[in-house]
Amino acid sequence: MDPQPAKGNPELNRLSVAPRRPVRLSDIARLANVSTSAVSLALNGRPGVSSRTRQRILDIAADAGWFPNAAARALVGARTGIVGLVLTRDPRDIGTEPFYMSFIAGLEASLSQSATGLLLQFADDERAEVDTYRRWVAERRIDGLILVDLRVNDGRLGVLRDLGACFIVVGDPQYASEAPAIWSDDARAVAGTIRRLTELGHRRFARISERTTMAHTAIRNSAFVTTCAELKLPAPVLREAEPSAVGSRAATAAVLEASTPPTAILYDNNIMAVAGLGVAHQRGLRVPEDISLVAYDDSLLCESTHPSLSAISHDVHRYGEQAGTLLLEVITGQAPQARLDSVPVLIERGSTGPAPRAS
Secondary structure, three states, X not given: OOOOOOOXXXXXXXXXXXXXXXXXXXXXXXXXXXXXXXXXXXXXXXXXXXXXXXXXXXXXXXXXXXXXXXXXXXXXXXXXXXXXXXXXXXXXXXXXXXXXXXXXXXXXXXXXXXXXEXXXXXXXXXHHHHHHHHHHHHOOOOOEEEEOOOEOOOOHHHHHHHHOOOEEEEOOHHHOOOOOEEEEOHHHHHHHHXXXXXXXXXXXXXXXXXXXXXXXXXXXXXXXXXHHHHOOOOOOEEEEEOOOHHHHHHHHHHHHOOOOOOOEEEXXXXXXXXXXXXXXXXXXXXXXXXXXXXXXXXXHHHHHXXXXXXXXXXXXXXXXXXXXXXHHHHHOOOOOOOEEEEOOEEEOXXXXXXXXXXX
């Protein structure tokens, strides 16, 4: 029969208010009236103790102010309770890019339910990113990794496998080399948007795409061209630009200067779409009467423009939560398959409408 809990135990009260000496496993074992080996099994999530005893030990440890020593746990191969995320981006960009703020918030929400922390670091380039992975794995600082910004022919996947790292990929499984992946179906989202705009009478399309090797951009570009061909529309315009307001303004101006300009433009992100809206206003074009504009990845920014921007939208916070859940499953020894999080959908606002009659 399980011993009675140590609730109200004066020794527990003494331990919790006496900061001079760290709480030891032997202290918790004495309070729980179990062996130190049972305490070790319970605190490290290993089998060998009943669920009731495990919970009592965890409760006593928490009340006593016990926290695991990460360095010591790494030496014995126990989990650190930390997962890693490296963003190869300028940290200043995160403040203007709503996607990552929402994604990280969702990731934290999922991880916190299992008392797992997130180690976040920025890198200047892919080499620095890979060096960070090597260091973390060598130092046993993390239990697993979230690989984001999946690229076409992504060399990071092979590096992580060679390191023996536990990781998941945020991106389409066709580019993930059979790694556990969480993804959103960008191809269906773009195709659905083109089909909806053709219902509104649009036939001449342009897409302002990021100049990048990112897999999601390649998928969106392919779906854009393929869907226009399937609908037997005039050859669409696909123009690459630096993923910034400056790059978008130049690309939008060039597209609108064509002898037969498009009546609808799709942008690769919301920052580029806002910049494109500004160009349309400067040229005296009415939105959406003369030109319809669509952003990818919805945000408050899209709702704040005039007119408000239509956007291809999905729940990015939930996306982050699902990524955290998938990684925890992999860390605990499960073998999950690629998981489709969502098919983003077009949210129609003031920047899209019927095609101009003369088109």
